[in-house]
Amino acid sequence: MKRASELMLLRRPVSTGLERLDALIGGLWPGALHILYGDQEVTDLVLYRLMVEASKHGRVAYLNNTDYYGEKTLVDATTLSTVSKMAGVEPLKALSAIRCAAAFNARRQVFAAEKLVEDIVERGRVSLIVVHNASAFLDREGSEASSALVKSVSILMEAASRASIPLVVTAQSIGDTPDPRRAIPRLPAQLIHRASVIVFFRPEALGPSSQARQTCLAAYPAVGLPRLHPLAGGLG
Numbered sequence: 001m002k003r004a005s006e007l008m009l010l011r012r013p014v015s016t017g018l019e020r021l022d023a024l025i026g027g028l029w030p031g032a033l034h035i036l037y038g039d040q041e042v043t044d045l046v047l048y049r050l051m052v053e054a055s056k057h058g059r060v061a062y063l064n065n066t067d068y069y070g071e072k073t074l075v076d077a078t079t080l081s082t083v084s085k086m087a088g089v090e091p092l093k094a095l096s097a098i099r100c101a102a103a104f105n106a107r108r109q110v111f112a113a114e115k116l117v118e119d120i121v122e123r124g125r126v127s128l129i130v131v132h133n134a135s136a137f138l139d140r141e142g143s144e145a146s147s148a149l150v151k152s153v154s155i156l157m158e159a160a161s162r163a164s165i166p167l168v169v170t171a172q173s174i175g176d177t178p179d180p181r182r183a184i185p186r187l188p189a190q191l192i193h194r195a196s197v198i199v200f201f202r203p204e205a206l207g208p209s210s211q212a213r214q215t216c217l218a219a220y221p222a223v224g225l226p227r228l229h230p231l232a233g234g235l236g
Contacts (some may be wrong), residue, residue: 012030013026013027013028013029013030014027014028014030014054014057014127014166015027015028015053016028016046016049016050016053017049017050017052017053017087018046018049021046021199024199025197025199028050028128028166028168029166029196029197030164030165030166031160031161031162031163031164031165031166031167032160032166032167032196032197033153033157033160033167033169033191033194033195033196033197034166034167034168034169034195034196034197034198034199035169035170035171035185035187035191035192035195035197035198035199036168036169036170036171036199036201037170037171037172037173037183037185037186037187037198037199037200037201038172038173038183038200038201038202039201039202040133040170040172042201042202043170043171043201044076044079044132044170045079045083046170046201047130047132047168047170048076048079048080048083049083049086049087050128050130050168051080051094051098051128051130052080052083052084052087052089052094053087054097054127054128055089055093055094055097055098055127056089057127058097058125058126058127058128059097059098059099059123059125059126059127060097060098060099060126060127060128060129060130061099061101061116061119061120061126061128061129061130061156061165062074062075062098062099062100062101062116062130062132063101063102063103063109063112063113063116063130063131063132063152063156064100064101064102064103064132064133065102065103065109065131065132065133065134065136065137066102066103066104066132066133066136074100074102075095075098075100077091077095080094080095099116099119099123099126101113101115101116103136103137103152105137106137106144106145106148106149107144107148109137109148109149109151109152110148110151110152110155112152113151113152113153113155113156114155116129116156116159117155117156117159120159120163120165121159126163126165127165128165128166128168129156129159129160129165129166129167129168130167130168130169130170131152131153131156131167131168131169131170132170133170133171133172134149134153134169134170134171134187134191135171135172135185135186135187137149138186138187146188149187149188149191150188150190150191153167153169153191157194169187169191169195171185171186171187172185172186173185173186173200174186183200183202185198
């Protein structure tokens with residue numbers, strides 16, 4: 001018999017489609033929780049790229065925490081189309097691979113997670129599980145939102161572990177600071193402690209008067225302070 005840790009080593013990571021992110025974290029690890037947080041504009045783009053890349057290998061189980069009645073959409077078609085073309089994927093193919101569930105409030109998160117798991121079990125061939133903007137309801141719904149978020153992500157973590165599927169959660173950061181040593185994910189501590197990979201993203205100007213920007217990220221190793229890595233040239 002093999003230990004669980006030994007079985008994890010036998011699982012090979014899958015590419016994110018972003019060379020510098022792969023170099024930093026080694027790809028997405030099957031069955032593991034990955035937290036991406038920081039500048040939302042950047043994390044949204046990275047998330048879409050991950051979903052497009054995953055669509056090459058199977059379906060994407062996507063939980064979007066949003067005000068659907070205000071936004072009237074679950075997937076940003078413009079962003080998906082742009083990122084798909086960058087990745088060499090037909091936008092319609094990428095879109096058709098995404099199975100969406102929406103949470104309009106904290107309690108809905110649990111229901112949406114359960115529905116996604118049912119879909120994963122029934123249809124199979126899921127290559128990525130995603131929770132988008134997990135911090136959405138924490139400020140306005142307090143402790144109830146925190147409990148619901150922990151439960152919903154735990155449901156998806158169990159499914160991800162059983163099926164050896166990477167789980168990616170995006171979140172905002174606490175505090176308006178570019179320093180990764182002070183910025184932490186706006187998530188319950190229970191989730192942060194269960195994550196295998198945590199990456200902080202921030203936009204950074206290229207020079208004092210330049211409007212051009214690059215993306216910097218920091219991964220948290222098991223011991224020590226985070227390391228900054230530039231994603232020069234954006235998300236290509």
